[in-house]
Amino acid sequence: MKIAQLLLTWYENSKRDLPWRRDKDPYKIWVSEIMLQQTRVEAVKPYFDRWMERFPDLESLAEAEEEEVVRHWQGLGYYSRARNLLQGVREVSQSYGGQVPQTKEEVIGLAGIGDYTAGAILSIAYNKKEPAIDGNVLRVFSRLFCIEEDISSSAAKKAIKQLVTDEMSEEHPGDFNQALMDLGSSICIPKTPRCAVCPLADCCCAKRKGKEGQLPVKKKKAPPKAVRLMAGVIRQGEFFLLHQRPNKGLLAGMWEFPTVEIGEDGEAMDIFRQGIQEKTGQVIELERLLLQCTHIFSHRQWDISFYYCIAAPDKIVPNDRELKWVNRTDWEKLSFAGPHRKMEKYLVEKNNQESWQSFE
DNA sequence: AAGGCGGGGCC
DNA sequence: GGCCCAGCCTT
Numbered sequence: 001m002k003i004a005q006l007l008l009t010w011y012e013n014s015k016r017d018l019p020w021r022r023d024k025d026p027y028k029i030w031v032s033e034i035m036l037q038q039t040r041v042e043a044v045k046p047y048f049d050r051w052m053e054r055f056p057d058l059e060s061l062a063e064a065e066e067e068e069v070v071r072h073w074q075g076l077g078y079y080s081r082a083r084n085l086l087q088g089v090r091e092v093s094q095s096y097g098g099q100v101p102q103t104k105e106e107v108i109g110l111a112g113i114g115d116y117t118a119g120a121i122l123s124i125a126y127n128k129k130e131p132a133i134d135g136n137v138l139r140v141f142s143r144l145f146c147i148e149e150d151i152s153s154s155a156a157k158k159a160i161k162q163l164v165t166d167e168m169s170e171e172h173p174g175d176f177n178q179a180l181m182d183l184g185s186s187i188c189i190p191k192t193p194r195c196a197v198c199p200l201a202d203c204c205c206a207k208r209k210g211k212e213g214q215l216p217v218k219k220k221k222a223p224p225k226a227v228r229l230m231a232g233v234i235r236q237g238e239f240f241l242l243h244q245r246p247n248k249g250l251l252a253g254m255w256e257f258p259t260v261e262i263g264e265d266g267e268a269m270d271i272f273r274q275g276i277q278e279k280t281g282q283v284i285e286l287e288r289l290l291l292q293c294t295h296i297f298s299h300r301q302w303d304i305s306f307y308y309c310i311a312a313p314d315k316i317v318p319n320d321r322e323l324k325w326v327n328r329t330d331w332e333k334l335s336f337a338g339p340h341r342k343m344e345k346y347l348v349e350k351n352n353q354e355s356w357q358s359f360e
Numbered sequence: 361a362a363g364g365c366g367g368g369g370c371c
Numbered sequence: 372g373g374c375c376c377a378g379c380c381t382t
Contacts, residue, residue: 033378034379036378038375043368077368078366080379116377117379154361218374248381251365297365367376
């Protein structure tokens, strides 16, 4: 029997009830697909629900402030996704009359939408026959057809795209694509695939050859590089000094406690004090260590120490574009990420228990 | 073609 | 502690 038929029959009985599968609203499909990029279903669910409560339709998102949009993304990672989504939605609002376009060229031209996401939106929302090839599909097909090449290579991707297109259902491309992903996440899993319950076991090359555990071939990543940092929780009265990170690079545009990279030697305190003065113009007095943690990103590791500091009252520097003195009410609108989010939570708990005075 | 970009769950 | 995830963008 053909792959598509087996897959659709299996999917009919075992598809999951997910928040974004309740209807075919292109906007909801779009949001879910962006959130699901490199992110597991279970992690996305609560974010998706909160998002739809606040931004129920395309126009409500298009009209929103970027600050609030990013705040709803806080903790989900890859924050440029949120900015690109907002930009893309505004493009649709202005150039397409608020209707998500229906051609591959138009959809892929929107910010944050690449080959995979375009295929997913068009097939799921509009039932267009477009492949949607993600990590799951690459894995499933590398096993089904014994693709021995590194699946991150363009040659392997091209070959698999052709195979998927050949096998795709004519009548139900959306269900076909989703079924493939469901299969990849629940049965044809990375380490030890559950071939005993796989509907495609009889047409699987890897299973036949007993090499389902060796495929797919994928080259491994380099270990993250470690960096030592010190951050200042700088207070003056009920106000704390926060800094907004640049719009490109790691944690782009997110707010943080002013941070200085320190060396390996014992001069850390002096380097920190001087670095803070250069970055913020602020003279500080170090009081004590509040929190120390290691935070691992994909390609970087932060060993960061948060120090409680008092700003000299006669040398307070006013706000500018990327530097702000904020009280607790103000900073609850801002977005933190990584270890700075942990620090923020620590402060909020502290503030709930006692007043700021207890820091002194 | 390669590297940057988060965070969390699972083994 | 390593691996991997409903990838995209820039260089």
